[in-house]
Amino acid sequence: MSITYGLIKEEYRFEEYTRVSYGIAAYANTEINETATIVASVHDVTSNKQALEELVLLCNSMALSLVHLNCVIDDFLASY
DSSP: OEEEEEEEEEEEEETTEEEEEEEEEEEEEETTTTEEEEEEEEEEEESOHHHHHHHHHHHHHTTOOGGGHHHHHHHHHHHO
């Protein structure tokens, strides 16, 4: 099973205020029927889309194991 990471865009609303935030979803690719299933996700990581897109690209290029996703997010937030 291979894992592919993707960006999640979310909108949070409170009364008239709207905030856009981005998270990461991990998709497991199944070779049987060529579908992808979300196996993990981290919501509301940052409002900086570009920074998170770069992290998603890095996760995919390094073939990040799913078990390390939360550590990578923690390191990202600590350096942000």
